[in-house]
Amino acid sequence: xxxxxxxxxxxxxxxxxxxxxxxxxxxxxxxxxxxxxxxxxxxxxxxxxxxxxxxxxxxxxxxxxxxxxxxxxxxxxxxxxxxxxxxxxxxxxxxxxxxxxxxxxxxxxxxxxxxxxxxxxxxxxxxxxxxxxxxxxxxxxxxxxxxxxxxxxxxxxxxxxxxxxxxxxxxxxxxxxxxxxxxxxxxxxxxxxxx
Amino acid sequence: xxxxxxxxxxxxxxxxxxxxxxxxxxxxxxxxxxxxxxxxxxxxxxxxxxxxxxxxxxxxxxxxxxxxxxxxxxxxxxxxxxxxxxxxxxxxxxxxxxxxxxxxxxxxxxxxxxxxxxxxxxxxxxxxxxxxxxxxxxxxxxxxxxxxxxxxxxxxxxxxxxxxxxxxxxxxxxxxxxxxxxxxxxxxxxxxxxxxxxxxxxxxxxxxxxxxxxxxxxxxxxxxxxxxxxxxxxxxxxxxxxxxxxxxxxxxxxxxxxxxxxxxxxxxxxxxxxxxxxxxxxxxxxxxxxxxxxxxxxxxxxxxxxxxxxxxxxxxxxxxxxxxxxxxxxxxxxxxxxxxxxxxxxxxxxxxxxxxxxxxxxxxxxxxxxxxxxxxxxxxxxxxxxxxxxxxxxxxxxxxxxxxxxxxxxxxxxxxxxxxxxxxxxxxxxxxxxxxxxxxxxxxxxxxxxxxxxxxxxxxxxxxxxxxxxxxxxxxxxxxxxxxxxxxxxxxxxxxxxxxxxxxxxxxxxxxxxxxxxxxxxxxxxxxxxxxxxxxxxxxxxxxxxxxxxxxxxxxxxxxxxxxxxx
Numbered sequence: 112x113x114x115x116x117x118x119x120x121x122x123x124x125x126x127x128x129x130x131x132x133x134x135x136x137x138x139x140x141x142x143x144x145x146x147x148x149x150x151x152x153x154x155x156x157x158x159x160x161x162x163x164x165x166x167x168x169x170x171x172x173x174x175x176x177x178x179x180x181x182x183x184x185x186x187x188x189x190x191x192x193x194x195x196x197x198x199x200x201x202x203x204x205x206x207x208x209x210x211x212x213x214x215x216x217x218x219x220x221x222x223x224x225x226x227x228x229x230x231x232x233x234x235x236x237x238x239x240x241x242x243x244x245x246x247x248x249x250x251x252x253x254x255x256x257x258x259x260x261x262x263x264x265x266x267x268x269x270x271x272x273x274x275x276x277x278x279x280x281x282x283x284x285x286x287x288x289x290x291x292x293x294x295x296x297x298x299x300x301x302x303x304x305x306x
Numbered sequence: 307x308x309x310x311x312x313x314x315x316x317x318x319x320x321x322x323x324x325x326x327x328x329x330x331x332x333x334x335x336x337x338x339x340x341x342x343x344x345x346x347x348x349x350x351x352x353x354x355x356x357x358x359x360x361x362x363x364x365x366x367x368x369x370x371x372x373x374x375x376x377x378x379x380x381x382x383x384x385x386x387x388x389x390x391x392x393x394x395x396x397x398x399x400x401x402x403x404x405x406x407x408x409x410x411x412x413x414x415x416x417x418x419x420x421x422x423x424x425x426x427x428x429x430x431x432x433x434x435x436x437x438x439x440x441x442x443x444x445x446x447x448x449x450x451x452x453x454x455x456x457x458x459x460x461x462x463x464x465x466x467x468x469x470x471x472x473x474x475x476x477x478x479x480x481x482x483x484x485x486x487x488x489x490x491x492x493x494x495x496x497x498x499x500x501x502x503x504x505x506x507x508x509x510x511x512x513x514x515x516x517x518x519x520x521x522x523x524x525x526x527x528x529x530x531x532x533x534x535x536x537x538x539x540x541x542x543x544x545x546x547x548x549x550x551x552x553x554x555x556x557x558x559x560x561x562x563x564x565x566x567x568x569x570x571x572x573x574x575x576x577x578x579x580x581x582x583x584x585x586x587x588x589x590x591x592x593x594x595x596x597x598x599x600x601x602x603x604x605x606x607x608x609x610x611x612x613x614x615x616x617x618x619x620x621x622x623x624x625x626x627x628x629x630x631x632x633x634x635x636x637x638x639x640x641x642x643x644x645x646x647x648x649x650x651x652x653x654x655x656x657x658x659x660x661x662x663x664x665x666x667x668x669x670x671x672x673x674x675x676x677x678x679x680x681x682x683x684x685x686x687x688x689x690x691x692x693x694x695x696x697x698x699x700x701x702x703x704x705x706x707x708x709x710x711x712x713x714x715x716x717x718x719x720x721x722x723x724x725x726x727x728x729x730x731x732x733x734x735x736x737x738x739x740x741x742x743x744x745x746x747x748x749x750x751x752x753x754x755x756x757x758x759x760x761x762x763x764x765x766x767x768x769x770x771x772x773x774x775x776x777x778x779x780x781x782x783x784x785x786x787x788x789x790x791x792x793x794x795x796x797x798x799x800x801x802x803x804x805x806x807x808x809x810x811x812x813x814x815x816x817x818x819x820x821x822x823x824x825x826x827x828x829x830x831x832x833x834x835x836x837x838x839x840x841x842x843x844x845x846x847x848x849x850x851x852x853x854x855x856x857x858x859x860x861x862x863x864x865x866x867x868x869x870x871x872x873x
Contacts, residue, residue: 286559
């Protein structure tokens with residue numbers, strides 16, 4: 112036993128150091144170099160710029176409260192939601208009073224803006240990350256009336272815009288039909304800027 | 307449930323099965339110490355490492371020496387990570403100026419990553435510098451996986467070798483697996499992830515001004531390099547708090563599918579490698595069939611529960627399945643499938659929040675872990691865990707027919723059965739004992755976010771995940787306290803090494819035995835009858851041990867929910 116321990120000492124210490132250098136330093140640095148060289152846009156967070164100013168990431172959801180924008184899902188990331196330095200889900204169980212009351216409140220708020228009662232479930236549930244960039248097409252269509260009214264646009268035009276921004280699954284079953292909320296709202300701004 | 311959902315699940319099973327042989331062949335080459343095409347590039351690194359560390363890769367180690375060397379290596383790595391985490395505040399690559407972790411937090415995290423658990427009491431993007439992620443954590447993602455595979459190799463040798471003392475050389479096994487399997491796959495995998503949108507930068511964050519004029523700080527980092535090994539090595543520790551639900555860890559449905567495949571890739575390969583090592587590949591296929599049978603049962607059940615949705619929310623007027631805690635781009639099917647895969651294996655990465663699953667939908671991940679994570683399982687840990695059950699199953703079959711049990715040419719005698727029972731009994735003891743403790747002590751009861759039976763499920767899940775070296779969570783539990791950090795830290799250590807050491811002892815004991823050829827009287831360990839016996843033993847043992855605790859947690863939760871009772 113003692114000789115086993117003694118013979119283990121040098122390899123354990125030396126290999127720990129060598130592997131730390133290889134796997135903890137050289138490997139991530141080499142990939143950072145390759146990533147920055149080959150795919151600089153993605154490697155830096157798929158950022159969207161508007162005249163040099165960063166306005167967000169293609170992959171990260173943002174908080175929308177204005178009636179003139181499509182809203183994303185409720186978010187449990189950070190105190191106000193959509194905090195991209197504090198990703199989190201609500202972690203509420205299905206029979207949790209807090210969950211049911213939150214959903215009830217959100218649905219009442221939607222009913223108040225005249226959007227009908229049968230709400231697509233993704234619009235009143237938080238995502239796993241709190242940063243979900245997407246909503247289902249149903250959740251986007253559900254908001255068309257409100258947007259059309261706020262922007263003074265015909266409903267059909269808004270509906271067509273949603274359809275044109277819809278992403279469909281790969282090979283029909285890999286992924287879900289969805290709409291990126293930030294991309295949709297930017298398209299909306301380009302089409303009919305809010306005065 | 308939709309036909310698209312089932313198409314996804316069936317494609318996943320088909321591709322997993324198709325991976326078994328090619329991955330198994332590669333593993334077998336490393337098991338045998340053969341020269342691969344990669345030796346041309348990485349051979350000098352391997353031999354340089356041996357020279358500097360004073361290792362003779364051809365030295366055969368008995369099981370005790372193998373175990374002691376493995377343990378000391380793991381202790382050395384544990385200390386390294388503990389130091390990196392404690393000293394984070396003064397180390398470089400810390401542009402967001404995080405201070406060092408406190409003592410109980412650093413202890414828990416160091417144990418967590420050393421044991422391939424990757425339980426995370428903290429939120430990655432709000433606690434750790436890029437250096438801590440790379441140097442403190444990601445190295446374990448490689449080396450704890452390599453350790454698991456090395457242990458599996460030692461056990462395979464126990465079955466395959468005849469009348470010898472040696473079960474291999476730990477340093478050679480671990481180094482070869484790291485250099486010729488994990489590192490090359492991860493390099494390619496990480497490039498694919500970067501191309502798909504996973505960041506890989508040394509910058510820690512960027513500030514954006516949103517369309518509505520608010521400021522959004524977007525956390526970044528060297529994510530892709532860590533993500534690749536996190537999945538392939540069944541580690542599961544996310545760069546970000548939300549793990550693979552975070553769009554930067556898992557941006558598309560395609561990355562999600564590849565991540566799921568990579569959780570199972572090495573585990574299924576090891577089943578084939580085992581068959582090849584003992585000279586009968588049907589033995590490996592039979593094990594894989596038993597695993598996939600259990601896997602499909604769990605997947606179908608969870609998918610059904612999640613697709614049916616939450617009746618309490620339907621009552622309010624929503625339409626659709628249970629989307630609380632799930633991402634739109636994955637939807638119900640890919641979230642349910644991921645949850646079952648990650649807990650069947652001891653991965654613990656999540657692409658949806660298990661805490662918000664339906665009570666019975668979330669029970670399957672919990673039960674998967676309680677069965678010992680032998681449904682494909684963690685890299686190495688899955689197959690050696692499964693072989694413990696195989697030893698138990700031939701023992702039970704032997705009792706029924708009144709013969710000395712045999713398995714793949716080795717007589718299974720009292721010593722092996724005792725050791726197997728020890729390794730199988732330690733995790734349940736830890737899980738149930740610690741859950742009981744946390745359920746009565748104030749420090750334990752302070753943890754759960756949810757009230758009622760769901761709160762109990764959160765505690766039970768935490769210790770199950772810790773002792774099973776899984777790392778996923780019912781994340782509502784506030785685990786960053788000295789009580790939980792300490793207790794779960796101990797659970798992870800016991801769940802890892804109090805299984806590994808008996809496994810190595812079995813390997814040593816088997817290697818010393820003669821080869822016993824199968825006769826017409828031997829119980830066949832391929833085919834349907836054997837699969838039925840294996841599945842039965844696994845389910846009965848897991849069921850008898852854990853059903854009472856499940857009745858208090860998820861089952862009570864479900865019954866209360868259908869009655870409309872809120873907590």
